[in-house]
Amino acid sequence: MGADALSDVLRAVRLSSAMFFHLDVRAPWVAAAPASSACASAVLPGAQHVIEYHVVLDGCCWGGLIDEPPVQLVAGDIIAFPQGAPHVLSSGPGMQAIPDLSYYRQPTADQLPHRISLGDNGPADARILCGFLGCDARPFNPLLEALPPVLHLRGQAYRDRSSLVFLINAARNETEGRRSGGEGVLARLGELLFVEAIRCHVEGLDPEQTGWLAGLGDRHVGQALNLLHGSPAADWTLDELAKSVGLSRSTLAQRFTHLIGQPPMQYLTRWRMQLAAGLLASGREPISRIAEAVGYDSEAAFNRAFRRTVGTPPAAWRQAQIATE
Structure with a gap:
């Protein structure tokens, strides 16, 4: 009898998760993320490979790999960087900054996610959740090998997909409530968001696409x-x-x-x-x-x-x- 290959891979590569930052931003602002290998030991100790992802809760921003054209992100969008490449989020295209590794070394007593405010003073015009997923990359992770450097899911494209909308809203509520056990709940929500994002990605593949x-x-x-x-x-x-x-x-x-x-x-x-x-x-x-x-x-x-x-x-x-x- 056959198994569910995707679930089997996710089990075997020891998927783990942490919802690490909650950004409250007001233009102009820019945040640069280093290669995930540079912060892996701080965000998910013991993980062979770390994937960073961002969920836009409110407002809009731009995101993409360093030195490559960014994409505009609006509320409900998810952008992930499966291969762990350095990248930038900003209030406008073309903005650059130097990654600040001190953000990843927050006091361990603080409950995740850490709240960070960027940009001008005043009410935030965008809110973004930033999370990390850890997994084994060696000796063989067929899912990781199949994922692109940038994975962008447009919220408008899955607005009728109740499961993904529910998970994003649950993450928002858990972050704002900061209740006991919140870190654990957000970690599990991050894993579920990743699986749902993979499902959406698979459903949107071109019929001529190859890969796992x-x-x-x-x-x-x-x-x-x-x-x-x-x-x-x-x-x-x-x-x-x-x-x-x-x-x-x-x-x-x-x-x-x-x-x-x-x-x-x-x-x-x-x-x-x-x-x-x-x-x-x-x-x-x-x-x-x-x-x-x-x-x-x-x-x-x-x-x-x-x-x-x-x-x-x-x-x-x-x-x-x-x-x-």
């Missing part, structure tokens, strides 16, 4: 992905997988490779290594049991596959992960 997310939406390739994620330790062959999705061996191999960028069995091997990496990082299970859990009959065969795919032996990977936590 496009593969999820394909009838046959999506089914193949769900089957592989549902039973990653199974003794899959290309013939068996093709039969399960109702295609010939050659047709599935061609279509899967065209959309996903790699053959089905290579994808399965890389996903098994991601699952194994998570088990290794826990530091508890013997390597022989991890090998069996991800579909290998012997520890030696697993060691060879892991080293060939990841570039380091399983034991060395485990020690490196433990040392960084």
Whole structure:
């Protein structure tokens, strides 16, 4: 039986979240964000990779990558930077600033999100929530690899999508109320916002688009992905997988490779290594049991596959992960 491949990936890459800033701004103003790697240890300690996103609650602003044309953002819009690139938010296009890392080192006793006022004195003409999502990027995160440098969701495009509107309103209410447990609620809301944003992005993909997310939406390739994620330790062959999705061996191999960028069995091997990496990082299970859990009959065969795919032996990977936590 197949699984939900997107949910499986989100579980395996250890998604985490923090709603970190609440901006109250009045023109003229500009806020520059560094590469997420520069502030990751402060906002989400232990995360391999950090994605920054912004939700415009009221008013409008401009946002985009540094040295690239910005896009205008209005109330209800979400902009995210999945690859962790430095970027700018501002009251007008073309404004620049130097990132101030002191904002990320707020007193730990303060409840998140930290409130920051920028620009002229007086009532704010825009309010923006700024959050961070942490995840594993190594050894294999197919979702992260498929996301663009900038992900912009226009509020007008999903105004009839009640789930996303509800989540944004819930984040607004939780931020303004600042009740007990608010940080935890906002963290979970941030994760749910991310998943809904991915769903909206997938639904808006061009029919000719390729990549992992496009593969999820394909009838046959999506089914193949769900089957592989549902039973990653199974003794899959290309013939068996093709039969399960109702295609010939050659047709599935061609279509899967065209959309996903790699053959089905290579994808399965890389996903098994991601699952194994998570088990290794826990530091508890013997390597022989991890090998069996991800579909290998012997520890030696697993060691060879892991080293060939990841570039380091399983034991060395485990020690490196433990040392960084």
